[in-house]
Amino acid sequence: MAWDDGYxxxxxxxxxxxxxxxxxxxxxxxxxxxxxxxLSVPKDGFHSAVGEIKAxxxxxxxxxxxxxxxxxxxxxxxxxxxxGGLRELADGIVxxxxxxxxxxxxxxxxxxxADVMRGEEVQVLGAVAAGLIPPDCTVCHPGTxxxxxxxxxxxxxxxxxxxxxxxxxxxxxxxxxxxxxxxDALEGEAFDAGVRTGLTSDDLQSELFAVRARVLxxxxxxxxxxxxxxxxxxxSDVRIGLKEAGEGPVIVMARPELTRLYAAAIRAAGRxxxxxxxxxxxxxxxxxxxxxV
Amino acid sequence: MAWDDGYxxxxxxxxxxxxxxxxxxxxxxxxxxxxxxxLSVPKDGFHSAVGEIKAxxxxxxxxxxxxxxxxxxxxxxxxxxxxGGLRELADGIVxxxxxxxxxxxxxxxxxxxADVMRGEEVQVLGAVAAGLIPPDCTVCHPGTxxxxxxxxxxxxxxxxxxxxxxxxxxxxxxxxxxxxxxxDALEGEAFDAGVRTGLTSDDLQSELFAVRARVLxxxxxxxxxxxxxxxxxxxSDVRIGLKEAGEGPVIVMARPELTRLYAAAIRAAGRxxxxxxxxxxxxxxxxxxxxxV
Numbered sequence: 001m002a003w004d005d006g007y008x009x010x011x012x013x014x015x016x017x018x019x020x021x022x023x024x025x026x027x028x029x030x031x032x033x034x035x036x037x038x039l040s041v042p043k044d045g046f047h048s049a050v051g052e053i054k055a056x057x058x059x060x061x062x063x064x065x066x067x068x069x070x071x072x073x074x075x076x077x078x079x080x081x082x083x084g085g086l087r088e089l090a091d092g093i094v095x096x097x098x099x100x101x102x103x104x105x106x107x108x109x110x111x112x113x114a115d116v117m118r119g120e121e122v123q124v125l126g127a128v129a130a131g132l133i134p135p136d137c138t139v140c141h142p143g144t145x146x147x148x149x150x151x152x153x154x155x156x157x158x159x160x161x162x163x164x165x166x167x168x169x170x171x172x173x174x175x176x177x178x179x180x181x182x183x184d185a186l187e188g189e190a191f192d193a194g195v196r197t198g199l200t201s202d203d204l205q206s207e208l209f210a211v212r213a214r215v216l217x218x219x220x221x222x223x224x225x226x227x228x229x230x231x232x233x234x235x236s237d238v239r240i241g242l243k244e245a246g247e248g249p250v251i252v253m254a255r256p257e258l259t260r261l262y263a264a265a266i267r268a269a270g271r272x273x274x275x276x277x278x279x280x281x282x283x284x285x286x287x288x289x290x291x292x293v
Numbered sequence: 294m295a296w297d298d299g300y301x302x303x304x305x306x307x308x309x310x311x312x313x314x315x316x317x318x319x320x321x322x323x324x325x326x327x328x329x330x331x332l333s334v335p336k337d338g339f340h341s342a343v344g345e346i347k348a349x350x351x352x353x354x355x356x357x358x359x360x361x362x363x364x365x366x367x368x369x370x371x372x373x374x375x376x377g378g379l380r381e382l383a384d385g386i387v388x389x390x391x392x393x394x395x396x397x398x399x400x401x402x403x404x405x406x407a408d409v410m411r412g413e414e415v416q417v418l419g420a421v422a423a424g425l426i427p428p429d430c431t432v433c434h435p436g437t438x439x440x441x442x443x444x445x446x447x448x449x450x451x452x453x454x455x456x457x458x459x460x461x462x463x464x465x466x467x468x469x470x471x472x473x474x475x476x477d478a479l480e481g482e483a484f485d486a487g488v489r490t491g492l493t494s495d496d497l498q499s500e501l502f503a504v505r506a507r508v509l510x511x512x513x514x515x516x517x518x519x520x521x522x523x524x525x526x527x528x529s530d531v532r533i534g535l536k537e538a539g540e541g542p543v544i545v546m547a548r549p550e551l552t553r554l555y556a557a558a559i560r561a562a563g564r565x566x567x568x569x570x571x572x573x574x575x576x577x578x579x580x581x582x583x584x585x586v
Binding site: 071079107109113114115116144145160161162163164166167170171173174175176202203204205206208209210212213214216217219220233236237240 | 364372400402406407408409437438453454455456457459460463464466467468469495496497498499501502503505506507509510512513526529530533
């Protein structure tokens with residue numbers, strides 16, 4: 001199948017997938033998105049799940065990235081160890097069938113730590129390839145599991161995951177704080193107060209319980225609890241991430257509603273922050289990987 | 294109704310309840326326990342829920358403690374502020390009907406913090422009343438929300454809640470770590486390693502994600518993940534609690550399977566720990582409150 005006639009790039013995550021038809025000139029001409037994340041596809045159902053994408057976007061070769069390459073996905077694409085860049089990702093592609101390649105994720109082992117990511121690396125390295133961020137910088141990539149990524153010479157040197165989004169969702173859906181967290185988290189005074197606590201306190205397990213106690217004792221407003229808790233978790237996340245961040249502004253890359261909150265917390269910590277839309281740079285990364293194959 | 298002919302003491306928590314028939318001589322002669330915690334009783338259903346207890350233990354006056362006195366319980370018994378002891382708890386009893394009194398919980402506001410507890414205070418102060426712990430000491434009371442309680446002159450000076458048990462359950466039941474945490478957490482090398490990390494790291498949100506990464510990358514055994522994670526959360530809890538703990542051994546008061554793990558973590562931090570069964574001292578506290586009414 002001729003890649004130069006155009007291809008489909010797929011960002012296939014745990015809970016949803018986004019597919020983009022790229023034409024021969026490298027332009028994205030059509031998109032398709034649905035909630036069919038990796039967890040909702042049976043192990044032997046990926047060929048037909050890909051058929052749905054082709055039904056929407058045409059019968060083109062596919063380049064897939066994200067959790068589709070995990071042990072819960074179509075086929076496991078072994079992690080590329082740090083340090084590495086787009087060249088190493090391209091070399092690590094696993095071809096599951098003709099005209100369908102899975103881009104691997106990346107791993108880090110060092111300093112007594114171990115970490116993994118799948119999907120964010122394409123966006124981060126794509127942003128460098130597109131000239132949108134410098135080859136040496138720190139990227140903060142919020143989501144279910146926020147990633148703090150250290151770039152050097154255009155490659156990923158090391159990174160750290162922080163479980164912030166998932167923790168917030170667990171607390172919101174299943175915890176003693178559920179009824180307090182049903183509202184949307186918004187920027188403002190309560191969020192800022194949470195950020196200040198998160199940036200300075202290393203007692204997260206205790207501060208979380210205090211959210212409820214403060215409301216019960218009239219020391220905080222019930223309506224502020226979701227914004228305060230979001231600020232607390234994001235502030236704590238930023239406290240962790242900035243410990244290893246180099247100089248210069250931190251690039252915050254994700255959906256705009258998330259980058260705004262993280263950028264506010266990073267600025268509250270006295271650092272500069274530049275926001276970038278993650279979707280845009282995903283396609284830049286995939287285009288470069290396609291050239292390198 | 295004559296209290297001196299005996300009474301029923303009830304420890305009524307969020308998810309279960311334990312009732313004890315105390316005879317005229319102060320001895321516990323019969324017990325009753327079931328899963329009818331406060332959350333499973335409708336607001337107007339407490340009178341009949343108490344009828345079930347009386348059907349098992351006899352028609353005696355009742356002294357109730359725990360979440361039954363919260364805004365989700367039978368009637369709200371306003372928190373007694375710190376510092377306070379059994380005298381203040383007895384003075385704060387709310388009589389919901391003839392021969393049925395609810396012992397209040399305690400609150401703390403100070404140092405920019407706010408905290409609440411319901412139920413643990415009876416056990417802690419009961420242990421002092423029974424002469425089982427000194428009037429000046431630090432008590433660690435593990436459970437869904439661990440309480441670090443500072444006693445002075447036999448009263449509770451201040452306390453701090455840490456959301457450890459609930460966080461572990463959320464991660465076990467609903468998170469990306471669920472499949473790794475299905476086994477029981479046990480003492481041993483993996484637990485000790487988790488404790489060491491929790492005692493020294495203030496990056497809990499990051500260490501939790503690393504549990505999965507370490508297994509995926511072969512840096513840790515899948516079978517060790519539950520014990521390691523339990524140690525990580527308990528070690529982090531102990532790191533927080535010991536910051537405010539006075540000298541002398543910490544009294545660890547709860548069910549024996551929990552006190553064992555916390556005592557191990559406290560000893561790993563270089564402090565002494567003495568274990569005490571929480572149920573036994575609950576009755577000592579209730580007996581003293583009954584005398585003070």
